[in-house]
Amino acid sequence: MTTERLSMRGMTKRYGQVTVVQDVTFNVLPGEVHALVGENGAGKSTLLKMLCGVTSATAGKIYLDGKEVTISDPLSARRLGIAMIHQELQNVPELTVFQNMFLGNPITTSKVLINKSAEIQRTKEVLKSLDPTIDPRVKIKDLKVSQQQIVEIARALLENAKIIAMDEPTSSLTPSEFERLAELIRSLAKSGVSIIYVSHKMDEIFTVCDRATVMRDGHYIDCVELKNETEDSIVTRMVGRKIEKVGHHSYKTDECMVEAKNLAREPVVHPANFKVYKGEVLGISGLVGAGRTELIRLIAGLDKPTSGEVLIKGQPMPLGSVRAAISRGIGLVPEDRKVQGILKSRSININMGMPDLKQFSSAFIIRRQHLRKVAYDIMKGLNLHPLDVDRAIGTLSGGNQQKVIIGRWLASGTEIFLFDEPTRGIDVGAKSEIYDVIEDLARQGKVVIVISSEMPEIIRISDRVLVMREGQIVAELTGADINETNLGQFAIGQAKQAV
Numbered sequence: 001m002t003t004e005r006l007s008m009r010g011m012t013k014r015y016g017q018v019t020v021v022q023d024v025t026f027n028v029l030p031g032e033v034h035a036l037v038g039e040n041g042a043g044k045s046t047l048l049k050m051l052c053g054v055t056s057a058t059a060g061k062i063y064l065d066g067k068e069v070t071i072s073d074p075l076s077a078r079r080l081g082i083a084m085i086h087q088e089l090q091n092v093p094e095l096t097v098f099q100n101m102f103l104g105n106p107i108t109t110s111k112v113l114i115n116k117s118a119e120i121q122r123t124k125e126v127l128k129s130l131d132p133t134i135d136p137r138v139k140i141k142d143l144k145v146s147q148q149q150i151v152e153i154a155r156a157l158l159e160n161a162k163i164i165a166m167d168e169p170t171s172s173l174t175p176s177e178f179e180r181l182a183e184l185i186r187s188l189a190k191s192g193v194s195i196i197y198v199s200h201k202m203d204e205i206f207t208v209c210d211r212a213t214v215m216r217d218g219h220y221i222d223c224v225e226l227k228n229e230t231e232d233s234i235v236t237r238m239v240g241r242k243i244e245k246v247g248h249h250s251y252k253t254d255e256c257m258v259e260a261k262n263l264a265r266e267p268v269v270h271p272a273n274f275k276v277y278k279g280e281v282l283g284i285s286g287l288v289g290a291g292r293t294e295l296i297r298l299i300a301g302l303d304k305p306t307s308g309e310v311l312i313k314g315q316p317m318p319l320g321s322v323r324a325a326i327s328r329g330i331g332l333v334p335e336d337r338k339v340q341g342i343l344k345s346r347s348i349n350i351n352m353g354m355p356d357l358k359q360f361s362s363a364f365i366i367r368r369q370h371l372r373k374v375a376y377d378i379m380k381g382l383n384l385h386p387l388d389v390d391r392a393i394g395t396l397s398g399g400n401q402q403k404v405i406i407g408r409w410l411a412s413g414t415e416i417f418l419f420d421e422p423t424r425g426i427d428v429g430a431k432s433e434i435y436d437v438i439e440d441l442a443r444q445g446k447v448v449i450v451i452s453s454e455m456p457e458i459i460r461i462s463d464r465v466l467v468m469r470e471g472q473i474v475a476e477l478t479g480a481d482i483n484e485t486n487l488g489q490f491a492i493g494q495a496k497q498a499v
Contacts, residue, residue, distance in 0.1 A: 003066045005030045005194040006051075006163055011060035013046050021046045024060075024220045026213050028163065033185055033195040035205045035226070038215035038238050039427040040397030044198055047215070048165050052084045053077040064162075083156030085166045091148055093141035098123040100140055101155050126154045130184060145288075146177035153184065157193075164188065165196040168425055170204060175488075182208050200427045201454075202231040214238055239429040250463045251279035251442040256314070258416060258447055260299070263308035268294045270472040271308060276416075281438060281448045283462030283482075285455070286491045291471035292451045293335065296418045299449075300332040301325035312416070326355055328416075331409030333402065335420040335451075341405050344394030348384075348404050349375035351393045356412040378407040382437060399423075399430025406437060416447040423457060435461055455484045467491055 006028040013021040021043040028034045036044050049055040051062065053071045062069055064080060071077050077084075091100045098119045107115045107122065123136040131150045140148055149169060156164050166185075170178045185195055185208050197209050205212060206226055214221040214237045221237050236242050255278040262271040269291045276282045284292045297303045299310055304320030311317065318324040334340040342351055349368075352375045375389040382403045393404055402422065409417060419438070423431045438461055441448050452458045458465055465482050467475040467490040475490040488494075 002029055004028065004063070005032070005065060007063040007066075008047070008051065009061050009063070011047060011050060011062075012058045013043075013050060013055065014058045019218060021050075021218045024215065024218075026220070027223075028194045028196060030194055031189045031192045032211065033189050033197055033209045035197050035199070035209040035212035036215070037198070037200075037205065037212050037234060038221075039429050040399055041217075042215040042238070042427075043218040044215055045167070046218075048084065048167065048196070048198070051077070051163075052082060052165065078159055078161075081160055081162035083159060083161035083164045085149065085152050085156070085164060085169055091140045091151060094139060096137050096139055097127075097134060097143070097151055098136040100151060101126070101136075101158055105159075122158070123154070126158050127151075129187070130154055130157075144177075146180065149181070150184070153188075157188075161193065163194045163196065165198070167198045168200070169197070170199065170201065178204065200425070200431075202234060202428070205234075206231065216240055235428050238427070248460060248462070249439065249443075250281075251439075251445070252463045253278045253280075253445070257312065258299070258449075259311040259314075261309050261311065263295070263298055263310060264306050265294060265298055265303055266306045268471050269298065269305075272473050274466060274473065274476075276447050276449060278447060279442050279445050280463050281442050281450060281461050283458040283465040284449065284451045284468060285458050285465050285487050286468035288453060290468040290491070292468050293420055294471075295468070296332070296420060296449060296451060299325070299416075300330060300418055302332070326412065326414075329414050330416045330418065331355070331412065331414035332418045333405050333409070333420065333422060335424060337398070337401055337405060342393050342401060345392055347390050348379065348393050348396075349389040351404055352378070352389075352408045352411050355408060374411055375407070378410050379403065382407055383433060397427075397430065399426045399433065402426065402430075402434060403437070406441075414446070417441055417449070419448065419450040421452060422450060423452075423454070431457075455487050458487065459483065469493055 004027045008024065008026040011021055011024040011026070012019065024043065024047060026047060038044050046055070050057045051071065053074045053076055056072070062071060069080055071080065092103065101123045102119045107118045109115045120136045127134050130153060131147060134143065134147055134150065140151065153164065169181060189195055197205065199205055209226055211223060212226055212234060213223045214234065216238060256275050257278050258276040260272050260274050262273060264271040272295060284295065286292050294303065298305050298319065301320060301322040301324055309316050310319060312328045317328050349372050353371045372389055379389060380387055384400055384403050393401055396404070423434050426434065438448055438450065450461060459482050462482060465477045465487070466473050467477065467487060469491055477486055
C-alpha cells in the first residue's frame with residue numbers, strides 16, 4: 001500500500017466562537033493531482049493556510065510521508081517541502097526573475113555578497129524543464145501572467161517542494177496557456193511531486209486531476225475518483241443540491257441606448273462601431289489581450305479615446321471622465337473587484353453609497369440610516385448572504401462581493417452595466433446567481449455589456465456577441481452562431497466575417 005504523501009486528520013479552525021473548518025480529513029498520494037473543491041466560504045483556503053503555516057490549527061494533525069509534523073509558520077512549511085502558488089501572484093514586479101527566485105534565500109559568497117552569476121545559472125537550470133524561453137535577467141513585470149506563474153512554480157522546485165498547492169492558477173490565463181500549465185502539472189506529477197489543485201472551473205479539474213475532495217460549509221463531504229464522476233455530480237456535492245440549468249431568455253428591444261462610433265484608443269483599440277439596445281445582454285469575447293477591457297474602459301470614462309464618440313440615448317457623452325459616465329447612468333463592475341471595486345475594510349452600505357454619496361447626504365453629512373435602509377432593501381433583493389449591511393465587505397465571499405458592487409450601481413440609478421469577467425474566482429453556485437441577476441437586469445430594461453473569457457458563460461447569457469482580436473471587432477454573432485467553435489475560431493483568426 002502506498003504511503004500517503006500528505007495526510008491531514010481532524011483539522012479544525014475556530015475564530016472565537018465561529019468555526020470555519022470542522023474535523024476535516026484530507027490526503028494526497030505521491031505524484032497525485034488532487035482537486036480541493038467547494039463553494040466560496042467552504043473552508044478550502046483556511047485548510048490550505050493551515051497546511052502552509054499561514055494560520056495555526058485549533059485542532060488536528062498533519063502527516064508527511066507517514067510522519068507527524070508541526071507546521072508553525074510559512075518557513076517551516078517550506079522547509080518540509082510544501083509550497084503554495086497563490087491566485088494573486090506573490091512575485092515582486094520590479095525585480096528580475098532570478099532575484100524573485102532567490103528572494104529571502106540568496107546564494108552568497110563568504111556569507112556577505114550575493115553571487116548573482118550563481119543565482120542566474122541555477123535559475124536557468126530550474127527553468128530549463130519548465131520554460132527555457134524565460135530570461136532570468138528580465139523583470140517579472142515584463143513577463144506574461146502565465147510565465148510569472150511558471151516562475152512561482154520554479155521557485156517551489158528550487159526549494160525541492162514535494163507538495164505544491166495551486167489556488168485558482170488559471171484565473172488570468174488563456175485556454176492555450178492552460179494547456180501549457182496542464183502539461184507542466186502532468187510532468188511534475190510524473191516526477192513524484194504531489195499537486196493540490198483549487199479551481200472553480202470544472203472542465204479544468206476533470207482535465208488535470210485524479211481525485212477530488214469536496215468541502216461544504218467548513219466540513220468534509222466526500223473524496224471521489226474523478227473518472228467515476230461527472231461535473232454535475234461534483235457540483236451537486238459542493239452545493240448540496242442539484243443546480244438546474246436554465247436557458248437564456250432575451251429581453252432585447254429596438255430602443256438604442258448606447259452607440260459607439262469609430263471609438264478607438266490606438267494602438268490597443270482600433271475604431272469600433274456598435275450599438276447596444278435596451279434590455280440587451282451584449283457579450284464581448286476574445287483572448288486575453290484582445291482589447292476587450294480597454295474598450296469598455298473607454299465607455300466607463302476611465303481612459304480617454306484617441307478618436308470617436310459614445311452616444312447615450314442619442315446624445316454625445318463627454319469622454320475620459322468617470323464622473324460624466326456615472327451621471328449618464330453607466331456603472332462598471334471591474335475584473336479585479338478586490339483592488340478596483342471595493343474598500344475591503346469598509347461596510348457594505350458605505351461601499352454601496354460610494355458612487356453617489358450626495359443622495360445619501362444632507363449638509364455634507366451622510367444620512368447613515370437612510371443609506372443603511374437603501375442598502376438593506378437592495379441587497380435583500382439580490383439575495384446577499386449574510387444579509388448584514390454593516391459588515392465589512394472584505395469578509396464576504398467573491399460572489400457576494402460582486403452582488404454588492406451590482407447593488408451599488410442599482411442604488412445610483414444605473415441603466416448601463418459594464419461587467420468585466422463577472423464570475424472570475426466565483427464558485428458554480430454563485431455563478432448561477434450572478435447569471436440570474438444579469439438576466440433580471442435585462443428584464444428591467446437595463447443595458448448589460450459582459451466581457452468573459454469563459455465561452456460557456458458568454459453563450460449562456462448573451463443575446464449577441466462581439467468577438468475581438470488584436471484590438472479590433474472581427475465578428476458579430478447572434479442566435480445559433482453563438483457557439484464555442486465560432487467564438488474560438490474568430491478569436492484566433494481562423495475564421496473571417498465582414499463586420
